[in-house]
Amino acid sequence: MITLEILSIGLIISACLALFLDEVVYSVAALAGTFLFTALLYYVNGAFYAAIFQFVIGVGTLAILFLSGEMLSDKSTRKTSPKKLSALIGAGVVLSLPAIFLSISSSTGVYSDTSFGDALWNLSGVDVILQALVILTVALGIAIILYEQKKGGK
Amino acid sequence: MDFVILSIVMMAIGIYGLLTNRQLLKVFISIELIATAATLNFVMLASSTGQGLGQAFLILAFSTDTAVSGVVLALLVIVTKKYGTSNINEILKMQEKSDIEAEQ
DSSP, rough: OOHHHHHHHHHHHHHHHHHOSSHHHHHHHHHHHHHHHHHHHHHTTTTTHHHHHHHHHHHHHHHHHHHHHHSSSTTTOOOOOOOHHHHHHHHHHHHHHHHOOOOOOOSSSOOOOOHHHHHHHHEEEEHHHHHHHHHHHHHHHHHHHHHHHHHHHH | OOOHHHHHHHHHHHHHHHOOBBBBBHHHHHHHHHHHHHHHHHHHHHHTTTHHHHHHHHHHHHHHHHHHHHHHHHHHHHHHHHHOBBHHHHHHHHHHHHEEEEHH
């Protein structure tokens, strides 16, 4: 299917641009492209819930990244030259070619009809543990920030 | 079309960016790309065999990934405000300088 090839080329190009553009804000915009192409790849392959979650999480992450990118970037950063931009796009196209023309996956996968809801229900134990981990990480992060602020205030 | 190779290429780009970029925000973007490559591989292999398990795991992975991202970004803002720059080399130089001054 030609759509998958176009999406994978777009994915690799936007990943290259996200990492190697000089301006941070443009890098974040390219990362938005990466998340969008990933969500579209999921959608085309029938993973609808994964596509929706990728899109939603991507939007949230990007909003924070745009804000911190504006706050933290040096204003004196030089602009990316058109030569570098075209080189990055060319590199992205070349790097996506192996994924289009080569294959290393075996076709011995066992087809299963486990629905998304059943799988999520079976994983509820793991979910509880992971949620606890999330809360612990957030609490730790807040504690570190408050400690640093207290230390800086002294 | 092979998604395993696609995710390997994406992970390689992320690791290359992680090793070569000196800006803290770019390092964070590299880590995001590596995480996306890992989940892409997982979801594609699971959806090709009709298993909902891959998508369920993706949602759990996202919840932890987002929490970690929030903490990393907060630390990043603190470091940048403290040293006045987001360049890793300059931060290391400043840290060495302050260590030498503390020893004297």
